[in-house]
Amino acid sequence: xxxxxxxxxxxxxxxxxxxxxxxxxxxxxxxxxxxxxxxxxxxxxxxxxxxxxxxxxxxxxxxxxxxxxxxxxxxxxxxxxxxxxxxxxxxxxxxxxxxxxxxxxxxxxxxxxxxxxxxxxxxxxxxxxxxxxxxxxxxxxxxxxxxxxxxxxxxxxxxxxxxxxxxxxxxxxxxxxxxxxxxxxxxxxxxxxxxxxxxxxxxxxxxxxxxxx
Ligand SMILES: Cc1cc2nc3c(=O)[nH]c(=O)nc-3n(C[C@H](O)[C@H](O)[C@H](O)COP(=O)(O)OP(=O)(O)OC[C@H]3O[C@@H](n4cnc5c(N)ncnc54)[C@H](O)[C@@H]3O)c2cc1C
Numbered sequence: 001x002x003x004x005x006x007x008x009x010x011x012x013x014x015x016x017x018x019x020x021x022x023x024x025x026x027x028x029x030x031x032x033x034x035x036x037x038x039x040x041x042x043x044x045x046x047x048x049x050x051x052x053x054x055x056x057x058x059x060x061x062x063x064x065x066x067x068x069x070x071x072x073x074x075x076x077x078x079x080x081x082x083x084x085x086x087x088x089x090x091x092x093x094x095x096x097x098x099x100x101x102x103x104x105x106x107x108x109x110x111x112x113x114x115x116x117x118x119x120x121x122x123x124x125x126x127x128x129x130x131x132x133x134x135x136x137x138x139x140x141x142x143x144x145x146x147x148x149x150x151x152x153x154x155x156x157x158x159x160x161x162x163x164x165x166x167x168x169x170x171x172x173x174x175x176x177x178x179x180x181x182x183x184x185x186x187x188x189x190x191x192x193x194x195x196x197x198x199x200x201x202x203x204x205x206x207x208x209x210x211x212x213x
Contacts, residue, residue, distance in 0.1 A: 004042060004086035009079050010059055016134040018066040019108070020077055021052065023059045024085055030055055032115040033095040033210075037088030038062060039072055040079050046088055047072045050111040050184070050210070054118035063111040063137065094184065094210040100124045101180040104193055106165060107135065109185025109212055114138050124179060125149070129165030129189065133157050166192050175200045184210040 007024040015021055030036075032055055037046030053061035066073040079085070096116055103113040106129035113126065114137075125147040130136050131154040142148045151165040161168045166189065175181075181197055183190045190211050197207055 002088040007085050009081050009083045021061050021063055023061040026060045030090040031095045032119040033112040034090050034092040036090050039086050040076050042086055044072050052111040052114050063108050065108050096121050099180050101182055104183045106185035106189045127165055175202055181207045187211045187213055
């Protein structure tokens, strides 16, 4: 097991039902898109979380949703400012290569992209999938981009594509072959989109994935 470092919760903010932003003081460097292991109880094995904040921020922020039948996230949702957290060292290779890219995410899989965006990286396109309007975390900021698409599977709402993100992609005419595709979120979405892009002629090594399992 990796060495755990103790940090203190600075804030916990509810941003949607059962979805939280948790922050603590940054005492390490990282690259946008990287992950850390985190737990609020040393007896519970740390789970991995993408860092959601910019590497330049004073504090580190994590975006997580509660799995009601999960081990860590129900107690994690109950922490308060001043409580202890234990974190592992930073890891992960889901980082921008500096080339033009599309960012494709479902659920909390938007977290590494928000970190990239806040660090000054501008994507060609962002495609975000969720169920309801409130599931599009950081939509206000991503809406500043030229090409930002929200695919909502439950709510029918103005400015939202009605249906799954995969359905939206399948309706597109073509996919640039000279850019990179970053995919993050649930394994089903990541695998489906990766296979689809490969079938559309996107080179395998232009697809970068982070699966939340
Ligand atoms: C690289 C990476 C980055 C991640 N980043 C984030 C992030 O930024 N935000 C985020 O919210 N999540 C992220 N995750 C997911 C996160 O690590 C946890 O898996 C998640 O928070 C659930 O933790 P938990 O302890 O509450 O649930 P767990 O106890 O780990 O259970 C998770 C789910 O699996 C089911 N399960 C557990 N054990 C079994 C079993 N033996 N058989 C079948 N099903 C089982 C549970 O019912 C539950 O629904 C990431 C995962 C990875 C791999």
